[in-house]
Amino acid sequence: MHFSLITVVLAIGPGWKSVGGQLLASGVLLLSGYQDMGLRARIGGFFGFFMAFAFGVSALGTAVWASLWGGVAICAVVLCFETWLVRHWWNRRRS
Numbered sequence: 001m002h003f004s005l006i007t008v009v010l011a012i013g014p015g016w017k018s019v020g021g022q023l024l025a026s027g028v029l030l031l032s033g034y035q036d037m038g039l040r041a042r043i044g045g046f047f048g049f050f051m052a053f054a055f056g057v058s059a060l061g062t063a064v065w066a067s068l069w070g071g072v073a074i075c076a077v078v079l080c081f082e083t084w085l086v087r088h089w090w091n092r093r094r095s
Contacts, residue, residue: 015066022059023078026052030082037093049086056082 033048056079063071 015062015068016071019059019063019066019068019071019075022055022062023075026055026059026078026082029055030085033086034089037089052082052086053079 029048029052033045033052036042036044036048056075060072060075060079063069063075
């Protein structure tokens with residue numbers, strides 16, 4: 001089991017680990033912003049959403065720099081989905 005884990009980590013490579021970690025942080029911050037919106041802390045929600053976008057853009061930049069073209073596509077889809085989700089949540093709170 002230990003050997004197979006090392007093989008998977010080596011196959012993924014350091015670029016994918018960095019992109020994956022940044023996308024994970026982006027998702028966590030997106031959920032944090034949503035939770036702040038539920039607590040009526042709009043400034044906290046805005047900050048969480050801003051940081052989620054910042055980590056998403058950083059993941060996209062890392063994927064481009066590491067020439068991970070599949071990662072670029074994944075990051076672009078994630079950023080579009082995050083943008084749609086934030087707009088949906090924000091408009092729902094306003095009405």
